Every structure is written in structure tokens, then in C-alpha cells.
């Protein structure tokens with residue numbers, strides 16, 4: 185997105201634990217693209233990568249709500265990693281920092297209270313216990329508190345945080361998992377969540393576009409945007425998690441069976457708790473990390489949608505991809521997954 189949409193771009197450095205072969209394709213244009221294999225938990229590696237950069241977009245993170253990694257590792261990557269990024273900016277004199285936060289910083293909370301088309305000012309009891317939202321909330325707080333700190337050279341750091349709702353689009357691993365599960369079940373998926381539960385979703389291209397706009401505008405609107413949070417949204421329809429997925433999986437031949445959940449909620453909760461027990465029992469032998477656990481069930485079963493225009497008002501954000509385009513692109517990607525699986 186930076187290469188396509190940012191005419192002022194002179195150099196792009198990509199810092200990630202895992203560098204994919206796709207990065208090579210980015211190196212063929214006029215902009216210098218440097219891929220750096222590194223770990224955000226290593227302060228010196230981060231500082232070396234950040235030195236001399238005009239703006240840092242910190243999106244690296246450990247996204248795990250399935251118990252694949254320990255809470256300590258999630259904290260180390262998401263919180264200490266973010267601390268390292270902030271310190272690198274301060275020590276090397278980089279003034280602009282954009283952080284990819286998450287809707288999870290707000291909710292759904294442990295009480296499962298609905299957040300219905302709320303905005304950045306909607307009152308909500310943001311209380312978490314799960315390591316992932318806890319880590320994102322702490323990291324976001326660090327980023328916002330760092331706004332105004334003096335960087336090398338004496339000028340103030342300007343930071344802001346973007347909170348995407350559930351991201352979908354090309355490369356969406358969980359969508360791929362649902363797709364393969366549907367194929368295994370003879371082209372069917374069985375409804376688990378009531379259709380009335382709304383879950384916020386945003387297309388990956390629009391998430392990237394919002395980051396590019398913020399990176400561009402932070403310098404010119406520092407007083408307005410510094411220390412602010414913005415939900416990351418677009419015109420994707422409000423739907424339940426499963427009905428939304430069917431927008432893509434339907435045209436790829438899958439069918440969602442049932443107008444109401446096939447299993448009662450108490451049974452799903454029991455199965456989710458059983459999965460936690462199995463995960464714990466099997467841990468010495470293998471990693472058992474199914475999609476269903478009490479946390480993911482609560483996430484999928486609690487209404488959380490945003491309706492806001494703060495990003496438009498503050499820095500002129502309009503989604504780059506319409507809903508129709510986002511949908512078409514995602515369907516094409518699922519179809520390509522299908523092609524490569526055969």
C-alpha cells in the first residue's frame with residue numbers, strides 16, 4: 185500500500201521475524217525496499233532498523249487467542265516489543281509512530297456486554313483477562329503515553345493508535361480454516377452463533393490504507409492527531425461472524441446450515457471448556473489449539489460493532505476499497521486457496 189499510494193516514499197524498510205519470498209517482488213520498483221529479519225523483543229535490532237526513518241508503522245504482533253503460545257511470550261512480543269519500538273524512535277530521533285492496536289483493547293469485555301455501533305467516545309467497561317487483549321491494551325497505552333516525549337534532537341514524538349475490528353481479506357488464516365472445515369463436512373458449515381449477534385469486520389486493504397494516511401498526515405496535523413486512537417473501519421456490512429464469512433464462502437460453494445444455532449449455548453460452552461482441558465492434558469504430547477475455546481466463543485457471541493467518522497474528520501479517511509471490491513477480492517483469494525488445495 186505504501187509503494188502504491190505514497191508518492192513521497194523514498195525508502196521502505198520491512199522488519200519482521202519471518203520474511204516471505206513475496207517481498208522480493210516489492211524490490212523491483214524505483215523505491216528502495218529493505219527487508220530486515222529481526223525480532224521486536226530485541227531492542228538493539230529494532231533500534232538499528234528504525235535509525236534514520238521518518239515514520240514507523242508498528243504492526244508486528246503475536247495474535248494468539250487459541251493458547252498456542254504462553255501468556256509470557258504474548259506479553260514479551262506485544263508489550264516489550266512495543267516498548268522497544270518507542271525507545272528506538274526516541275533514541276534515534278524518529279518523530280512519527282503509528283501503532284496497530286485492536287478493537288480488543290475496548291472489548292468485548294469479560295462480562296460479554298454488547299458494544300453496538302459505538303465510537304471512540306462510547307462509554308464501555310473495558311476489562312480483560314485474556315493475554316492477547318491485555319497485551320494490546322498495555323501496548324496501546326504505552327504508545328499513547330509516549331506522545332510528546334522528546335526524541336533525539338529535541339523535537340516531540342507524535343504517536344497514534346489504530347484499532348481495527350476483525351480483519352478479513354487475502355491471507356486470512358481463520359477464513360481458510362473455516363473453508364477447509366466446510367469442505368471436509370461435505371460443503372456445509374453448521375451455525376453456532378445466533379444471526380442477531382453483530383461482529384465488526386474491516387477489509388485488510390482499508391486497514392493498510394488508513395495506516396498510510398495516518399503516516400502521511402501525522403506530521404501536518406500533529407496537534408490534532410497526536411495521542412489519539414481511531415477505530416479502523418470501512419463499509420463492510422454489520423453481520424454475525426458466520427454470516428459475514430458466508431459472504432465469501434457461499435460463492436465458493438459452502439452452505440451455512442440452520443437459521444438458528446445447531447447446538448444450545450450451554451453445550452458450546454461445555455465443549456469450549458472441554459477443549460481447554462484437552463489442551464492442558466495434551467500439552468506434553470502435542471499442541472491442541474482448536475478454534476473453539478471459552479474466549480473465542482465469547483468473542484463470536486458478543487455484539488461488537490463500530491460506527492464512527494473520527495478518522496474522516498481528523499485526516500480525511502475514506503475507504504479505498506468499496507464493500508463490493510473487498511468482497512470480490514476476498515472471494516478470488518478463497519477460490520485461489522481452493523485451486524492450490526486441489
Ligand SMILES: NC(=O)C1=CN([C@@H]2O[C@H](COP(=O)(O)OP(=O)(O)OC[C@H]3O[C@@H](n4cnc5c(N)ncnc54)[C@H](O)[C@@H]3O)[C@@H](O)[C@H]2O)C=CC1
Pocket residue numbers: 199200201202222223224225243244245246247261265284285286287320347348349350351352
Ligand atoms: N487479525 C485481526 O483481525 C486483527 C489484528 N490486529 C493487529 O494487527 C497486527 C497484525 O496482525 P495480523 O496481520 O492479523 O497478524 P499476523 O500474524 O499475520 O502478522 C503479525 C506479523 O508480526 C510478525 N511478528 C510476530 N512476532 C514478531 C516478533 N517478535 N518480531 C518481529 N515480528 C514479529 C509476524 O511474523 C507477522 O508477520 C497485530 O498487531 C494485531 O494485533 C488488530 C485487529 C484485528
Ligand SMILES: CC(C)CCC[C@@H](C)[C@H]1CC[C@H]2[C@@H]3[C@H](O)CC4=CC(=O)CC[C@]4(C)[C@H]3CC[C@]12C
Pocket residue numbers: 247249285286287288349350351358376377425475476479480481483484
Ligand atoms: C467456533 C466458534 C463458535 C467461532 C469461532 C470464531 C472465532 C475464531 C473468531 C470470532 C471473533 C474473532 C476475533 C475478532 O475478530 C477480533 C480479533 C481481533 C484481533 O485483534 C485479533 C483477532 C481477533 C481476536 C479475532 C480472532 C478469531 C475470533 C475469536
